[in-house]
Amino acid sequence: MKKLLTLLLVCLVFAACDDKKSGNAEMDKFIDDLMGQMTLEEKIGQLNLPSSGDITTGEAKSSNIAEKIKAGQVGGLFNIKGVEKIKEVQRIAVEESRLKIPLIFGMDVIHGYETVFPIPLGMAATFDRAAIEQSARIAATEASADGICWTFSPMVDISRDPRWGRVSEGSGEDPYLGGEIAKAMVYGYQGRGDDAYKSNNQIMACVKHYALYGAAEAGRDYGTTDMSRMRMFNEYMYPYQAAVDAGVGSVMASFNEVDGVPATANKWLMTDVLRDQWGFDGFVVTDYTGIMEMIDHGIGDMQEVSARALDAGVDMDMVSEGFLSTLKQSVEEGKVTEEQLNLACRRILEAKYKLGLFDDPYKYCDAERAKKEIYTDEHRTIARQTAAKSFVLLKNDNNTLPLDKKGTVAVIGPLANSSSNMPGTWSVAVNLVAPKTLVEGIKDVVGDKARVTYAKGSHLISDAAYEERATMFGRTLNREQEKRTDAQMLAEALSVARNADVIVAALGESSEMSGESSSRTDLGIPDVQKTLLKELLKTGKPVVLVLFAGRPMTLTWEDENVPAILNVWFGGTEAAPAIGDVLFGDVSPSGKLPATFPQNVGQVPLFYNHKNTGRPLAQGQWFQKFRSNYLDVSNEPLYPFGYGLSYTQFDYSDVRLSATEIDGNGELTATVTVTNKGKYDSDEVVQLYIRDLVGSVTRPVRELKDFERVTIKAGESKDVSFTITPEKLKFYNADIQFVNEPGDFDVMIGGNSRDVKTARFKLK
Numbered sequence: 001m002k003k004l005l006t007l008l009l010v011c012l013v014f015a016a017c018d019d020k021k022s023g024n025a026e027m028d029k030f031i032d033d034l035m036g037q038m039t040l041e042e043k044i045g046q047l048n049l050p051s052s053g054d055i056t057t058g059e060a061k062s063s064n065i066a067e068k069i070k071a072g073q074v075g076g077l078f079n080i081k082g083v084e085k086i087k088e089v090q091r092i093a094v095e096e097s098r099l100k101i102p103l104i105f106g107m108d109v110i111h112g113y114e115t116v117f118p119i120p121l122g123m124a125a126t127f128d129r130a131a132i133e134q135s136a137r138i139a140a141t142e143a144s145a146d147g148i149c150w151t152f153s154p155m156v157d158i159s160r161d162p163r164w165g166r167v168s169e170g171s172g173e174d175p176y177l178g179g180e181i182a183k184a185m186v187y188g189y190q191g192r193g194d195d196a197y198k199s200n201n202q203i204m205a206c207v208k209h210y211a212l213y214g215a216a217e218a219g220r221d222y223g224t225t226d227m228s229r230m231r232m233f234n235e236y237m238y239p240y241q242a243a244v245d246a247g248v249g250s251v252m253a254s255f256n257e258v259d260g261v262p263a264t265a266n267k268w269l270m271t272d273v274l275r276d277q278w279g280f281d282g283f284v285v286t287d288y289t290g291i292m293e294m295i296d297h298g299i300g301d302m303q304e305v306s307a308r309a310l311d312a313g314v315d316m317d318m319v320s321e322g323f324l325s326t327l328k329q330s331v332e333e334g335k336v337t338e339e340q341l342n343l344a345c346r347r348i349l350e351a352k353y354k355l356g357l358f359d360d361p362y363k364y365c366d367a368e369r370a371k372k373e374i375y376t377d378e379h380r381t382i383a384r385q386t387a388a389k390s391f392v393l394l395k396n397d398n399n400t401l402p403l404d405k406k407g408t409v410a411v412i413g414p415l416a417n418s419s420s421n422m423p424g425t426w427s428v429a430v431n432l433v434a435p436k437t438l439v440e441g442i443k444d445v446v447g448d449k450a451r452v453t454y455a456k457g458s459h460l461i462s463d464a465a466y467e468e469r470a471t472m473f474g475r476t477l478n479r480e481q482e483k484r485t486d487a488q489m490l491a492e493a494l495s496v497a498r499n500a501d502v503i504v505a506a507l508g509e510s511s512e513m514s515g516e517s518s519s520r521t522d523l524g525i526p527d528v529q530k531t532l533l534k535e536l537l538k539t540g541k542p543v544v545l546v547l548f549a550g551r552p553m554t555l556t557w558e559d560e561n562v563p564a565i566l567n568v569w570f571g572g573t574e575a576a577p578a579i580g581d582v583l584f585g586d587v588s589p590s591g592k593l594p595a596t597f598p599q600n601v602g603q604v605p606l607f608y609n610h611k612n613t614g615r616p617l618a619q620g621q622w623f624q625k626f627r628s629n630y631l632d633v634s635n636e637p638l639y640p641f642g643y644g645l646s647y648t649q650f651d652y653s654d655v656r657l658s659a660t661e662i663d664g665n666g667e668l669t670a671t672v673t674v675t676n677k678g679k680y681d682s683d684e685v686v687q688l689y690i691r692d693l694v695g696s697v698t699r700p701v702r703e704l705k706d707f708e709r710v711t712i713k714a715g716e717s718k719d720v721s722f723t724i725t726p727e728k729l730k731f732y733n734a735d736i737q738f739v740n741e742p743g744d745f746d747v748m749i750g751g752n753s754r755d756v757k758t759a760r761f762k763l764k
């Protein structure tokens with residue numbers, strides 16, 4: 001009996017340990033053996049992620065890295081560029097450290113490597129899952145050819161506040177769209193299921209910034225976030241969870257607090273939700289100095305915040321070196337257990353194992369690949385096509401666009417002749433002089449059919465200090481070399497404009513006016529540029545505004561006064577020829593807005609999937625006393641979510657439902673016929689929205705539930721069908737349970753979130 005009990009106890013202990021194991025017996029054994037040889041210090045070393053200093057994106061730099069690697073105090077390095085450099089650093093790890101554990105090399109490969117695709121907000125505007133996956137595949141191919149095996153992407157933070165500069169890095173305001181994109185990107189980087197990391201061009205993804213980073217108060221970066229759990233789960237969490245479902249290998253903790261506790265120390269977030277509820281089995285890394293910053297958040301000194309991060313479920317410390325400098329002492333003092341540390345170390349080693357680095361630490365260091373697979377013609381062609389899909393035609397009176405390839409085209413504006421401004425924020429691996437300028441891109445597209453002239457017209461911003469802040473990281477617009485005043489530049493521009501048949505005004509934001517630490521309170525086109533635009537319009541020539549933007553901007557005046565507006569975001573290295581393709585009609589624009597464009601900043605946050613309130617406006621009214629509205633402006637956006645024109649017109653039939661009732665196991669299809677009534681072949685993004693009419697809690701007026709990008713030739717019609725299952729109708733109720741509630745639902749299909757055809761069905 002005693003023997004039996006002992007056996008049972010042993011089994012229980014093993015079962016408890018097995019809890020922490022992966023289920024991959026071979027990997028578990030390998031890591032058990034390795035960890036059996038590791039000292040406490042070496043285990044802590046695996047949790048340390050210094051920045052190489054090659055590319056810095058924060059305030060701190062790490063020092064003595066080579067010495068630390070030799071001493072087993074480094075688990076990985078990030079933002080080091082070049083396969084030879086990475087190979088040498090890896091050599092130090094696997095030849096000169098005691099246990100020869102390879103390093104993991106990370107980088108912010110956010111929307112491409114040297115071939116840069118549109119900024120993520122622009123990629124979201126394609127509403128094209130396949131193109132997004134392909135862009136991540138190409139990014140992984142190029143980065144891995146240059147020694148990188150881990151990218152800090154996808155960034156999936158939902159944001160409804162365009163003041164926040166990092167809205168450019170995510171997929172906008174909608175959780176469903178964000179989730180679809182999260183999955184596509186994880187598949188593109190890593191591969192799907194068992195196929196992940198099989199080849200040396202598949203790298204590990206890192207979904208970020210977990211969680212709610214995009215909901216910072218007043219849109220100020222790194223700001224406080226506070227919201228109800230119901231809002232969190234219904235409106236913000238899905239994209240992170242979708243990345244986990246797609247098998248993402250790592251998660252980055254966000255800088256902000258959640259429920260009063262910085263995410264980096266938030267156990268509920270990092271363990272209860274992420275691991276226990278969603279089943280995440282990879283590792284968690286902090287954001288840059290995320291641990292150290294908790295001292296300023298005011299929750300303890302370095303030892304305390306480091307212990308709290310580990311306890312919460314964080315495995316790797318980016319840059320703070322709080323783990324490195326305090327965890328040993330915390331183990332000795334019983335502030336954290338050795339088991340917690342072992343678990344974090346195991347997760348880092350598992351990532352290296354999954355990537356195949358123990359089999360071949362140089363798996364990603366093939367210098368021959370680096371010569372052949374980066375910035376290739378093939379990649380660039382795909383990037384050009386993808387960029388064209390991302391542009392959103394906001395306005396096109398009297399078919400101002402497309403332009404004819406003839407006569408004289410004046411390209412005017414401070415963004416017209418800049419190469420470094422084209423790729424957009426977070427393109428750290430790009431060669432800044434490689435992209436064509438807009439002037440060059442247009443010249444390429446029109447060839448000798450038209451004459452292309454250029455004038456700068458104005459500075460980016462009249463305030464030199466502001467302009468300096470807005471043109472960092474080598475994204476200079478050469479203000480120092482520009483000796484002329486705005487008035488002189490304007491005079492030259494007007495003379496160039498008067499001698500042209502059409503004016504392309506290249507205006508808006510510089511690339512570094514969005515992205516990290518680039519929040520704005522005024523979302524208009526900056527002062528001197530707007531003056532330039534007004535003067536150009538006065539010439540009476542047709543003016544096309546090519547708007548560079550890393551966020552939804554306020555364009556009410558432009559919408560009233562400029563005949564054509566093409567929003568091109570920041571389209572990547574191939575943006576310039578892609579803009580030419582669209583301006584001159586080789587490609588019809590088809591991008592749709594992934595975020596609402598407000599009429600003015602006072603409306604912010606403004607988003608399409610809002611609640612109805614108890615005092616909604618009556619249909620067709622824009623102001624009613626004692627209703628939910630403003631005195632000075634309607635509740636309407638300038639351009640709604642999902643909006644975007646093309647060179648053709650699409651006509652939507654009524655919605656046909658295969659059934660008007662479904663039960664808990666059933667499904668129905670909703671179909672529309674979309675007809676291209678114009679003269680151009682074009683893509684259209686057909687969008688499906690659903691409204692739950694009555695719930696136990698209030699439900700949004702509509703929510704995106706599916707979409708499909710279809711190509712329809714001029715004069716043709718296509719049926720587009722969506723399957724609606726009870727799963728699509730679920731939501732988090734007041735008890736934060738993901739449930740179906742029977743009742744009536746409106747299904748709405750259209751080319752944007754406002755202009756839809758509606759039908760009704762019942763869930764029994």
Ligand code: NOJ
Nearest residue numbers: 057058108152208287288
């Ligand atoms: C800080 C940013 O918030 C994060 O997105 C990025 O991945 C890290 N820096 C590393 O560069």
